[in-house]
Amino acid sequence: MKSVILPAYNRNIIRAMLGLKVEETEMPIPGENDIIIKTHAAPVNPSDIAFIQGVYNIVKPIPTVPGFEASGMVVNAGKNGSHLVGNKVSCFVQDDNSGTWSEFIIANIADVIELKDEMDMDQAACFTVNPFTAYAMFDIVLQRKSTAIIQNASGGQVANFIRRMADENGIKVIDIVRKEETASMLRSKGASYVIVETDEDFxxxxxxxxxxxxxxxxxxxxxxxxxxxxxxxxxEDSELVVYGGLSGKGLSDLNVMDVIFDNKIVSGFNLMDWKSDIGKDEFERISLLLQDKFIAGDYVTEIGGTTSLENIVKGLRGYIADMSKGKLLVKP
Ligand SMILES: NC(=O)c1ccc[n+]([C@@H]2O[C@H](COP(=O)([O-])OP(=O)(O)OC[C@H]3O[C@@H](n4cnc5c(N)ncnc54)[C@H](OP(=O)(O)O)[C@@H]3O)[C@@H](O)[C@H]2O)c1
Structure with a gap:
């Protein structure tokens, strides 16, 4: 099978990307809890970019196949996954021997979501991470009974879902972006409070x-x-939830007095921790609910483009230049 191979991590993203190559790799053999997925599509997420730079919290032995998320059809399985053969699935895999920018993917059955037949497979490729992240974080808004929120990286897909959920609940959103063209795009889609972080009067x-x-x-x-x-x-009585570090810089310039006297807190959000905290049944309930939203067309991940394995470098360059355009899908 063909896979994208990362031969070496490099903090310089251009050099890291230019090092990527496509190679024939061994077809994986499933262990008893594994399935083999024929890849339909695998998205490029900011975590993948950080991964190939070697600055993500997952570092695998190299050479390795990048990509954590995908959709596809189960074509082979170990004994505990045999019921899944022939089914459509989304997966999120971070094991050393897995990677989704590949014709076939090996995944543990615990890292797979079985999909309803009506799920669109491009949307399914981006299903396991961002919609759940937005759902989980939006619950903080509901718990706090906040009538308005602020978010940054507002042209991104997590932010899109948050804005949609806020809209469903009559909650106002202040959107912060770094480019005027992203601000115009959001305003044209109905966002009411959009500001650009580089404006003098920001x-x-x-x-x-x-x-x-x-x-x-x-x-x-x-x-x-x-x-x-x-x-x-x-x-006062507010919460800043940190869920990404796109600037690569530590959080700075917080007003200390606010923390001490105004009951303001900073928290972190990590999808994997949330998933293990809520348990399997609750995750399954939310998964079905979110799938229904996608099937009805209420929730959509914007897709900015697709690339073959062979054109991965060109595709990545386009994604990095304009992430707010939508996800890049790698389609073997
Ligand atoms: N903690 C968790 O569990 C969790 C789960 C899911 C996602 N995340 C994180 O959430 C973030 C957004 O992910 P996504 O999939 O929604 O992203 P995405 O759809 O790929 O879009 C990225 C967005 O971030 C903006 N951006 C990139 N670098 C930036 C910078 N230095 N300063 C300001 N804006 C910047 C881009 O704007 P331009 O168009 O201007 O490039 C784009 O709008 C990522 O950091 C991701 O790792 C965390």
Whole structure:
């Protein structure tokens, strides 16, 4: 089978990408808890970019096959996964011997979601991570009874789902982006409170919107001083939830007095921890609920383009240049 191979990690993303090659690899043999998936599509996520740079929290022995998420059809299985053969699945795999930018994927049955027949397989490729992340984080908004939220990286797919869930619940969203064209795109889709972090009067605009809307939850995917600015703009009894570090910089410039005197907190969100905390049955319930939303067309992951395994470098360059366009799907 053909797979994309990462021969070496490199912090320089251009060099890391240029090192990628396509090679014939051994067809994996399933252990008793494994299945083999014929890949339909595998997305490129920011975590994949961090992975090939060697700066993600998963570091595998190299050479290795990148990619953590995918959709496809089960074509072979060990004895505990035989009931899945012939079924459509989404998977999220992080084991050393797995990687989704490949014609076939080996996955443990615990890392797989069985799909309803009506699920679109491109949407299914991006199903296991972002929709659940948004669902879980949005629950914090509901628990806190917040009537407004702030988020950054607002052109991204997690942010899109958060905005959709907020809309369903009558909750206002202050969206922060880093490019004017992303702001225009969001406004054209109906976002009402969009600001660009590089504008000279950015902090003033953010403060004005916060005074008006009183958000008590903020979602930070960027870090650096933007996370600090968002935290400081929140009123008392608020929470900044950090779920990504796209800037590669530590969270900075938080107002210490707010933490001490105003009952404001910073928390972190990690999907894997949430998944193990809620347990298998609750995860299954939420999975079915989210699948129904996708099937009805209420929730959609924007797809920005597709690439073959062979054109992976060109595809990655396009994704990195304009991540807000939507996910890049790797289709063997
Ligand atoms: N903690 C968890 O469990 C969890 C789960 C899922 C996702 N995540 C994280 O959530 C974040 C968003 O993921 P996604 O899949 O929604 O992303 P995505 O759809 O691929 O889009 C990324 C977005 O981030 C923006 N961006 C990239 N680098 C940025 C920077 N340095 N400063 C400001 N904005 C930047 C991009 O804007 P441009 O168009 O301007 O490039 C784009 O809008 C990632 O950090 C991801 O790792 C975390």
């Amino acid at each position: 902090e003033e605009k953010l403060q004005d919107m916060c005074t008006k809307l009183q958000p008590t939850v903020a979602f930070d995917a960027v870090g650096g001083n933007l996370g600090g600015i968002m935290f400081n703009a929140l009123s």
